[in-house]
Every structure is written in C-alpha cells, then in structure tokens.
Amino acid sequence: MPTFGSFALLLALALSGYTLLAGAVALYQIAMRARARVAPERLAETARRAGIGSFIATTAAAFALVWAAFNNDFSVAYILHHTNRALPGPYKFAALWSGQEGSLLLWAWLLSAYGFVLRLRHKVDVKLTAYASTILAGVQVFFLLLLNFAAMPFSLVSGPVPQDGFGLNPLLQYPEMVIHPPMLYLGYVGFAVPFAFALGALMMRYPGEKWIHITRRWTMVTWLFLTCGIFLGAHWAYSVLGWGGYWGWDPVENASLMPWLTGTAFLHSVMMQEKRGMMKSWNVWLIFSTFMLAIFGTLLTRSGLVSSVHAFAQSSIGTWFWTFLIIVMSVCLFTFILQRDHLKAENKLESLVSRESSFLFNNLVLLAACFTVLWGTLFPVLSEYIQGNKVTVSAPFYNRVAVPIGLFLLFLTGIGPLLAWRSSSFKSIRKNFVLPSIAGLAAAVVVIACGVHPWEIFTTNEQGSFYAFFAFSLGAMVVTAVSAEFLRGAGVISRHTSQNLFASMVQLCRRNTRRYGGYIVHFGVVVIFIGIAGSAFNQSREEELGYKQSLNIGPYRVECQSYSQDSNANYDTEYALLDVYRGSKKITQLAPEKRFYAASQQPSTIVANHSTLAWDLYVIYAGKNPDTGQPIIKVFLNPLIAWIWIGVGIIVGGTGVALFPNMTAALAAARNRVPAAAQAAAAVPARGGD
Amino acid sequence: MSKLFRLGRGIVIVLVAVLTMGSANTAVRYNELGHKMMCVCGCNQILIECNHLGCPDSDRMLGELRVSLAGGSNDDAILTAFQDKYGPTVLAAPMLTKFNIVAWIVPPAVLFLGIAATVILVRRWRLRAAAIPASPRATEFPAMRERIRRETQL
Numbered sequence: 128m129p130t131f132g133s134f135a136l137l138l139a140l141a142l143s144g145y146t147l148l149a150g151a152v153a154l155y156q157i158a159m160r161a162r163a164r165v166a167p168e169r170l171a172e173t174a175r176r177a178g179i180g181s182f183i184a185t186t187a188a189a190f191a192l193v194w195a196a197f198n199n200d201f202s203v204a205y206i207l208h209h210t211n212r213a214l215p216g217p218y219k220f221a222a223l224w225s226g227q228e229g230s231l232l233l234w235a236w237l238l239s240a241y242g243f244v245l246r247l248r249h250k251v252d253v254k255l256t257a258y259a260s261t262i263l264a265g266v267q268v269f270f271l272l273l274l275n276f277a278a279m280p281f282s283l284v285s286g287p288v289p290q291d292g293f294g295l296n297p298l299l300q301y302p303e304m305v306i307h308p309p310m311l312y313l314g315y316v317g318f319a320v321p322f323a324f325a326l327g328a329l330m331m332r333y334p335g336e337k338w339i340h341i342t343r344r345w346t347m348v349t350w351l352f353l354t355c356g357i358f359l360g361a362h363w364a365y366s367v368l369g370w371g372g373y374w375g376w377d378p379v380e381n382a383s384l385m386p387w388l389t390g391t392a393f394l395h396s397v398m399m400q401e402k403r404g405m406m407k408s409w410n411v412w413l414i415f416s417t418f419m420l421a422i423f424g425t426l427l428t429r430s431g432l433v434s435s436v437h438a439f440a441q442s443s444i445g446t447w448f449w450t451f452l453i454i455v456m457s458v459c460l461f462t463f464i465l466q467r468d469h470l471k472a473e474n475k476l477e478s479l480v481s482r483e484s485s486f487l488f489n490n491l492v493l494l495a496a497c498f499t500v501l502w503g504t505l506f507p508v509l510s511e512y513i514q515g516n517k518v519t520v521s522a523p524f525y526n527r528v529a530v531p532i533g534l535f536l537l538f539l540t541g542i543g544p545l546l547a548w549r550s551s552s553f554k555s556i557r558k559n560f561v562l563p564s565i566a567g568l569a570a571a572v573v574v575i576a577c578g579v580h581p582w583e584i585f586t587t588n589e590q591g592s593f594y595a596f597f598a599f600s601l602g603a604m605v606v607t608a609v610s611a612e613f614l615r616g617a618g619v620i621s622r623h624t625s626q627n628l629f630a631s632m633v634q635l636c637r638r639n640t641r642r643y644g645g646y647i648v649h650f651g652v653v654v655i656f657i658g659i660a661g662s663a664f665n666q667s668r669e670e671e672l673g674y675k676q677s678l679n680i681g682p683y684r685v686e687c688q689s690y691s692q693d694s695n696a697n698y699d700t701e702y703a704l705l706d707v708y709r710g711s712k713k714i715t716q717l718a719p720e721k722r723f724y725a726a727s728q729q730p731s732t733i734v735a736n737h738s739t740l741a742w743d744l745y746v747i748y749a750g751k752n753p754d755t756g757q758p759i760i761k762v763f764l765n766p767l768i769a770w771i772w773i774g775v776g777i778i779v780g781g782t783g784v785a786l787f788p789n790m791t792a793a794l795a796a797a798r799n800r801v802p803a804a805a806q807a808a809a810a811v812p813a814r815g816g817d
Numbered sequence: 818m819s820k821l822f823r824l825g826r827g828i829v830i831v832l833v834a835v836l837t838m839g840s841a842n843t844a845v846r847y848n849e850l851g852h853k854m855m856c857v858c859g860c861n862q863i864l865i866e867c868n869h870l871g872c873p874d875s876d877r878m879l880g881e882l883r884v885s886l887a888g889g890s891n892d893d894a895i896l897t898a899f900q901d902k903y904g905p906t907v908l909a910a911p912m913l914t915k916f917n918i919v920a921w922i923v924p925p926a927v928l929f930l931g932i933a934a935t936v937i938l939v940r941r942w943r944l945r946a947a948a949i950p951a952s953p954r955a956t957e958f959p960a961m962r963e964r965i966r967r968e969t970q971l
Contacts, residue, residue, distance in 0.1 A: 377861055475942040484939060491935055495928040506911070506920045514916050516905050519855050522863055524910035528924045 129203050129281040132191030136232075136281070139184035139239070140271035142177045143264050150174035150261030157254070158331070171257045175246050178260055181267065182243035189236045192229060192280055196222040201289050204282045205229060211292035211726040213696035217305045218295055224308040225295055227429060227444075228280035233309065234425070235270040237316040242267065245320060251341055258327025259320070266319050269451050277444050294726025297698075303363035307356060311383060314353025315421040318386060320345045321393075322418035325411050329462050332469045336401050339410075343397075344786060346414075350390050351782045357383050358775040365768070366734055372662075373771065376525045381504045382424030388497040389417040392490045399486050402548065404473030408463070409490070411470060415459045420497075422452055427504070480556065485543035492539060496532045503528070526590055534597050537656055540649050541605035544612055563608040570603030571596065579663075591663025598660035602653045609646045609653075616643075637790040644785025651777030654770050661742075661767025669761040671752050672703070681764040683744055684708040688716070690758045698722040698731075703748055703758040707737055719748035719760070742766040843886050850882055850892060854899055855909050863909055878903075 153171035156163050163170070192205070196219045201207040209225040210218075224230040242263045249256040274280065321342040328338040360380070365373035374380060393413040399405045426448035463470075476483050503520040511517045545559040574596055575581075581596035583589050617631035624631065636643040670678045677686035690703040702720040706713055717735035724731065737744040745763040752759060851865025858874040860867060864882075867875035878899075885895045899907050911917035 372866070375861065476939045478943065479936065479939050484935075487935055487939075488932070491931045492928070495924065495931060498927055499924040502920070502924055507906075510911070510916065510920075518911045518917060518920075519906045519909055520911065520920065521855060521861070521909040523853060524920065527910075528921065532924075532928065 128191050128195050128198070128200060129283060132188045132195070132281040133279070135184045135187035135191060136271065136274050139181045139188060139235070140268065140275050142181035142184060143239075143267040143271055146174045146178040146181060146264035147261060147268055149177065150257060150264060154257060154261060154331075174264075175249060175257070175260055178242055178246045178264055181264075181271075182239040185232075185236045185239040185271075188274075188280075189223060189232055192232060193220060193223055195281075196220070199292070201292050202283050203280075204284045205280050207284055207289060207292045209292070209295055211294040213726065214292075214295055214300075215697070217302075218300055221299075221304050221308075222295070224312070225299060225304075228274070228278045228282075230308065230312070231270060231274055231278050232280050233312055234316055235267065235274060237309075237312055238263065238267050238270060238319060241317060241320050245323075252337065254331065255324065255327055255333060255338060255341070258331055259323040262323035262326050263319060266323075269447075273444060273447055277447055292726065294724060297722065297724045297727060297729045297731035298367055300724070300731065301363055301367055303359050303366075307359040307363055309356075310352050310359055311356030314349055314351075314356050315383075315386065315424065317345065317349025317352055318390060318414070318418045318421050320349065321414050325414045326459065326462060329411060329466050329469065332466055336404070339397055339401055346390070346394060346397075347782055347786055350387070350394060351779065353383070353387050353390065354775070354778055354782075357387060358772070362772065366736070367732075373768075376503070376522050378504045379424075379428050381500045382420075382427045385497050385500055386417045386420040386424060388493050388500070389413055389420055392493040392497075393417060395486050395493075396490050399483055403483065405475070405483065406487075407470040407472060408467065411463065412459075413490075419452060419455055419459075422448060422455065426452065480546060482543065482546045482548045485539060485546050489536070489539050489543060492532060492536045496529060496536065499525075499529045499532060526594075530590075530594055533656075534594065534601060537598070537601045537605060537653065540652060541601065541608045544646065544649075545608055559608075559611075562611055563604040566607035567600045567604035571600040574599045589663075595660040595663040598656045602657050602660075605649060605653045609650050612646060613643070634790070636784055637787070640787045640789055641785045644781045644783070644787075647781030647784055648778050649781075651774045651779075651781055654774030654777055656774075658767045658770030658772075658774060661770070662765065664766045666764040667762065669749065669759065671755065671757050672705075672760045673755070673757045677708075678760070678762060680744070680762050681742065682709050683714075683764070685717075685744075685746065685760070685762055687758070687760070696725070698724045701748065701751065701758075703760060705735070705746060705760065707744060717744075717746050719746045721748045721750060738769050740767075740769050743768045846892065847882060847886055850886075850895055851879065853896065853909050854878070854882075854907050857903050857907055 149170050153167040153174060155161070156167035156170070161167075192203075194200075195203045195206045196210050197216070199206070199210070199212050205226060205228050206222065209222045209229070214222075218225075222229060224233045242260065245256060245263065246260050249260070324338050324342045324345075327333070357380075360383070361373040364375065364380075393410060396406050396413060397410050400407055400410050426445060429444055429448070476487065478484065503524055506520045507517045541563060542560070545556070545563070547555060579592050579596050579599070581593045584593040613632055613635065614628075616635040617628055620626065620634055621628055621631040624634075626634070636647075666680060668678055668680050670676075672678065672685075672687035674687060674689065677684050679685075684707070686706045686708065688704040688706050690701070692699065692701045694700065700720050700722045702718050705717045705719070707715050707717060715737050717737060719735040720733040722731045722733060723729075732747060735746045735748075737746075743763075743765040745765055747761040747763075749759040749761045751757065848865065852863055854864040856862050856864050856867035856872060856875045856878065858867070858872050860872065864875060864878055881899075882895065885898065890898070896908060896912070911920045913921065
C-alpha cells in the first residue's frame with residue numbers, strides 16, 4: 128500500500144503539472160490568438176480532464192494512508208508515529224491529519240476536490256473556469272511537490288518494523304479531532320477558489336462582475352467552514368486542559384483568525400462592487416491577502432517561526448512555503464500592475480454617512496484587527512531581530528488592543544444596516560437610530576444595576592467589566608437594529624398577505640436571502656460577543672473531596688459520591704463521581720477523569736462539564752492527595768459560555784439562509800395566492816439591498 | 818482645529834489612563850501580576866490561568882509571587898525580578914519600555930490613520946463629484962433609480 132500511495136502522489140503531481148502547463152499554453156494561445164497545431168480549446172479541455180484525473184490520484188493516495196492506519200502498517204513511518212493498535216477507529220481515520228505529512232496530504236486532497244467540482248461545473252463560464260483551473264493547478268503542484276519530495280507521507284521505517292505504533296498525542300484524542308482540522312482546512316483551502324477566480328478574472332480582463340456572482344457561494348461556504356473550524360477548535364481547547372481556554376491568542380489560533388478577518392471583509396466589500404462597481408482593486412487585494420494569509424497560517428504552524436502549543440509539526444519545510452508565498456505575491460503584484468486600469472471604479476463614495484462608507488469602515492476595522500493580530504503574532508520575531516531578545520505577546524496585549532477594535536466592529540455591525548446606499552439624510556438617521564440607541568442605553572442601565580461597573584477599569588486593572596459593559600450595551604443596540612429591520616419588512620408582508628408575523632419573516636428572508644441571512648449572521652456575532660463578555664465574571668475553587676464531602680460555588684453544591692480507577696487497552700484512568708445539587712435538588716452527576724495513555728506514556732485530563740444558558744459548571748480531576756488518597760477537585764463557574772456555541776449555530780443558520788437563492792416576487796405572489804403580495808414587496812420601505 | 822486638538826488630547830488621556838492604571842490591595846495585585854506573566858513550562862498560558870495537570874512550574878512561580886508580595890516589593894520590582902530570573906518571555910505582554918512601546922502604539926496608530934485617510938478620501942471624492950456639473954438628464958435619474966429599486970427589491 129505505501130508503494131501504491133507513493134505512485135498515486137507522483138501521478139497526481141504529473142497530472143497537475145500537465146493541467147498547469149497545458150492550461151497556461153492554451154490560455155496564452157487563446158489570448159494571443161496564436162496559431163497552433165492543436166486547437167487551444169482542445170488543449171484546455173485535456174488540461175481540465177487531467178485536473179479531474181489528479182483528484183482521483185490524490186484521493187487514491189489519501190485512501191492508501193487511511194488504509195495503512197486501519198491495517199496497522201507500521202512499516203510506514205507516519206503511521207508508526209501517529210497511531211497504535213489500540214487506537215479507536217475514528218482516531219485512526221483522523222491519523223490522516225494528525226501529523227505534518229498527513230495534514231499536507233489532506234490540504235492537497237481538499238484542493239483537488241475543490242478543483243474537481245470547479246472543473247465539473249466548467250460550463251458556468253468555460254474561459255474563466257479554465258483560468259481558475261490553471262491557477263488552482265499551480266497551487267496543487269506546490270503541495271504535491273512538497274508531498275513527493277519534502278514531506279513524504281509514505282516514507283518507510285528503516286530497520287525492523289515495530290510491533291506497535293507510538294500512538295496519537297493524548298491531547299489529540301478528543302472527538303473534535305475528527306472534525307475540527309478538516310473543517311479548518313476546508314476553510315483554508317477553499318479560499319484558493321475565489322483567489323483563483325479573482326486572479327483569473329484579472330488576467331483575462333473579465334468584463335463585469337460575473338466572477339463575483341460565480342464565486343459568491345464558494346466564498347460563503349469557505350468562510351462558513353473556516354468559522355466552524357475556528358469555533359470547533361475553540362470548543363476543543365475549552366474542553367481539553369492545558370490549551371488556555373477557548374481562545375488563548377496562540378500564534379496558530381491567530382493564524383486561523385487572520386484569513387477569517389480578511390475573508391469577512393471581502394464578503395462585505397464585494398457587495399459594493401456588485402451594487403455600485405466600486406472598490407474593485409480593494410476586493411481583488413482582499414481575496415489575494417486572504418489566500419496568502421491562509422498559506423502564511425500553514426507556514427506559521429510548520430516552520431517554527433513562532434512558538435506555539437500547536438507546534439507539533441515543525442520542520443524545515445518553512446523554506447518551501449516562503450518560496451511559494453513570494454511566488455504568489457509576485458504573480459499577484461505583476462498581474463495587478465499590468466491590468467490595474469481594468470479595475471477602475473465606476474462610482475465614488477458620495478457621503479460619509481451611507482451604506483457604502485459603513486462597509487468601508489467595516490473593512491477598515493476588520494483589516495486593523497487583522498493587522499493587530501499579525502503584528503502581535505510577529506512582534507516577538509521583530510523584537511528578537513531588533514533587540515536581540517524575544518518577548519511574549521499574549522492575552523494582555525490582545526485584550527487591550529484587539530478587544531476594543533472588536534467592540535468598535537460590533538458597533539458598526541449595528542449601524543451599517545440602518546444607513547441607506549449613496550447617502551442618508553439626517554431625518555432618516557434620526558428615525559432609524561432612535562430605537563437601537565434607546566435599547567443600548569437601557570441595556571447599559573440594566574447592566575450597571577446588575578453589578579457590572581465599567582469604571583472599575585480606572586480604579587483597578589480589571590478590564591473585564593469595562594468590556595462586558597460595552598459588549599452588552601452594543602449587543603442590545605445591534606439586536607434591536609436587526610430586529611427592527613425584520614419586523615418592519617415582515618409587518619408589511621403580513622399586512623398585505625394576512626400571514627402571521629413568523630410566516631411573513633420566513634417569506635421576507637426568502638425574498639432577499641443574502642440580506643436577511645446576513646442579518647441573522649450579525650445576530651449570531653452579537654450572541655458570541657455576549658458569551659465572550661461572560662468570561663469577565665468567571666469563578667473558581669479547588670478542594671480535596673473525600674466521600675460525601677462537598678464544595679459550594681455559585682448556586683451549586685458539588686458532592687463526592689465515589690472515586691476509583693479503571694483501565695482499558697488504550698489508557699488507565701482515575702475518576703471521581705460527583706453529584707451536583709442546586710439547593711436540595713440533584714441536577715446531574717459529573718465524572719471528571721485523569722487518563723494515562725499506554726502507547727505515548729502521557730497523561731491527559733477529561734473535563735466534566737454541566738452546561739446551561741447561564742453558566743458552565745466545569746469540573747477537573749486535578750489528581751490525588753498522596754497523603755490521604757482523596758481526589759483534588761477544581762471547579763470553575765464560567766458564565767454565558769453556552770452562548771458562544773449558540774452564536775456559532777446562528778451564524779451557520781444565517782449563512783445557510785444567505786446561500787439559498789432568492790424567491791422571486793412572482794413565486795411569492797403565487798404562494799400567497801394573493802396578487803397583492805407583489806405590491807407588498809414594492810411597498811416595503813427597504814433601505815437598500817444587502 | 819482647537820476642537821481636533823481637544824479631541825486628540827482626550828484620546829491620549831484615556832489611552833494613558835487605560836494603559837497605566839494602578840493597583841490596589843495584595844489579593845488584587847496577586848491577581849493582576851499573575852495575569853501579567855506567563856507560565857514558563859512551555860504551555861503558553863497566563864501564569865495564574867495555567868491549568869494543565871502536573872505543571873512543573875506554575876505552582877512554584879505563584880509561590881514566588883506570593884513571597885515577593887509579602888516582602889513588600891512594588892509591581893515593577895516584582896516583574897523585573899521575574900524577568901531577570903526567567904528571561905523577558907516571562908512577561909505576558911511587552912512592557913512600556915524602549916522598543917517594546919512600538920508594540921502598543923502601532924496597531925491603534927494604523928487604525929486611526931486608516932480612519933483619517935478614509936475620511937479625507939471620501940471628502941475629496943465628494944468635492945470632486947460636486948465640481949462636475951450635472952447633466953441635463955441627471956434630474957431624471959433619481960426617479961428612475963427609485964423606480965428600479967422599488968421594482969427589484971423588497
């Protein structure tokens with residue numbers, strides 16, 4: 128199987144190389160109207176088919192690695208180092224992305240899968256797809272070169288083959304290991320598609336904005352994958368000890384956040400290009416940057432440039448990535464300089480108080496946030512270069528610099544939808560802002576009454592209350608603004624169709640899925656901010672608990688029922704059974720564990736968590752007191768954490784809505800069987816499109 | 818101009834206040850200083866938040882912090898002592914000294930410059946647009962646009 132895998136990778140490289148070369152030659156001939164023995168269209172078609180073939184070959188290689196993992200083929204060095212016989216099936220499957228070589232193979236496979244779909248759907252626009260396919264093949268060639276010559280997943284072990292493998296890192300033996308890395312990679316890799324379309328459109332001087340329509344769904348799906356990947360990682364880090372909570376501002380976490388921020392900026396600013404033919408150069412560079420930041424993130428993970436808890440896959444392939452980044456940057460810059468006259472804006476901003484300028488400021492703040500994260504991530508390297516010593520740039524820096532930027536972004540999320548395209552009159556601003564402003568002020572009063580005192584930032588060093596105060600107040604403002612938009616539109620439909628308000632809201636969403644899906648996403652963002660703001664009020668206690676002994680935290684009493692130990696083929700475990708009471712009523716039983724994995728000889732802790740909308744009761748088995756033999760239990764009360772995961776669910780839902788095609792006015796009228804529905808659509812006082 | 822000056826002065830005062838806030842009693846200082854340092858075991862976690870099991874360093878370091886506080890040292894002296902013992906990476910964020918101050922200044926400066934540049938750019942565009950006389954047909958456009966908007970959007 129290793130030979131088959133190696134051959135498949137080599138074949139994939141040959142096919143991708145052909146797609147790149149033949150595609151480039153064909154497109155050059157078409158562009159130059161050059162005469163050729165083989166018609167360029169036919170040559171381009173062979174390139175497309177070779178691209179499809181490279182997907183099949185890469186799939187075969189990925190299959191070979193998974194097969195080797197499931198069959199305990201420890202002659203393959205990668206399998207030896209990342210699995211063992213007792214490893215559960217799902218983690219054996221996850222071996223594909225457990226280490227450097229495997230995760231690069233996953234990159235290549237996902238890229239080829241995206242390319243496969245793109246090449247199958249080439250009839251959407253044959254010429255533009257040919258450009259995008261050729262550019263994607265270029266990226267694919269880079270990863271396949273890496274896999275064939277620098278990070279070979281099918282390398283064989285030298286000497287006798289061991290009977291068992293070294294096992295998977297215990298920190299990685301968690302259910303999210305099966306889903307978080309693929310999601311993140313789907314996001315990273317996916318941005319290659321809009322990047323390829325943008326670069327292709329620029330190369331061929333594509334007329335109009337159709338390339339944006341073609342890539343819109345690609346970009347949104349990719350963004351969604353990256354969002355899910357980031358938050359699955361956050362959930363994993365929260366659930367596994369030693370990874371610094373749901374967000375630790377680790378360089379590799381930052382690496383995933385940067386393309387997300389620029390991708391989010393692109394999703395917003397691209398609407399200005401569609402609606403008003405503006406910000407063309409800006410959009411092109413946003414998607415270029417997003418793709419380059421995705422590559423840069425991979426570079427950070429693997430080069431050892433910065434120290435990180437994720438640095439389980441460092442090696443010398445950083446040079447390859449630097450070279451690739453420089454090539455990509457050069458191609459983008461060269462193409463842009465050559466074709467920049469094609470990107471002239473058709474309109475200019477007419478007012479500082481308009482939907483366009485809110486998008487512009489939103490972009491500016493997102494990019495400032497991205498720059499802050501990049502700056503903080505790379506400052507230790509810069510410091511070492513200039514001062515001769517490394518410094519740490521961790522949570523305190525980001526809390527003071529990045530969080531205020533995030534809150535400013537939340538504020539813009541609220542006011543953006545209230546502004547009209549082109550220009551907003553003072554009257555309309557006053558009308559639209561009154562309700563959200565009142566809601567924000569009311570929330571501020573309630574929050575202060577509940578004991579959140581923002582002025583504590585001036586008397587102590589405590590920033591939590593300050594940020595929480597603004598997060599709650601701005602959150603109330605944004606929710607009111609978004610709700611008012613929904614209610615206004617749904618109210619008009621309801622009046623004209625006699626539907627109830629909920630049905631009207633559904634129809635409203637279906638009539639302009641992108642706009643209202645976007646609002647739902649904004650609502651999800653607010654919910655996430657609320658969840659994060661809760662961290663300002665965390666509590667914790669640590670006590671040794673014998674049989675029937677208990678500790679109190681918040682409204683809960685945690686009582687030890689028993690403590691014991693167990694073992695299976697994969698690990699030995701110590702655990703405590705703890706009954707949780709609220710008042711005199713037993714709510715649940717928790718079983719925090721401490722495991723010791725046999726193959727890797729490493730310990731791991733399994734947290735027990737009782738999650739409610741108000742807070743998480745987060746319980747850790749911290750070990751045994753060697754004198755008494757009794758377990759030491761550490762308990763955290765983390766407020767509002769569940770809202771973070773709920774917010775992500777809302778974002779997924781909102782993006783799902785935005786991905787749906789719009790229902791036409793005619794169809795809406797037919798559905799309602801009321802001709803007036805069409806008039807209702809016209810009567811809604813819309814302030815613009817998206 | 819004086820308005821701008823006053824606004825700028827206000828921003829600077831707020832920034833200085835936020836960045837140089839003082840500290841209070843020992844428990845608060847312990848919490849604050851614990852949040853200003855990193856655990857040195859390689860877990861990349863804030864010292865007081867280090868929660869991984871069997872950490873060889875965090876308990877010892879927190880003990881040293883308690884001793885330093887009990888000894889009456891001020892915050893700067895404690896941070897310097899830790900820095901001398903464990904190296905500059907023990908501080909969770911760069912201190913406001915020499916080159917390190919650049920770390921704090923650059924991101925907000927980039928944001929403010931970006932906002933200022935955007936405002937200036939939009940104003941210039943507006944002025945340029947106003948200088949171009951409207952064509953005779955331009956008066957028809959708003960009505961046409963309004964009709965298109967009505968007919969194509971909800």
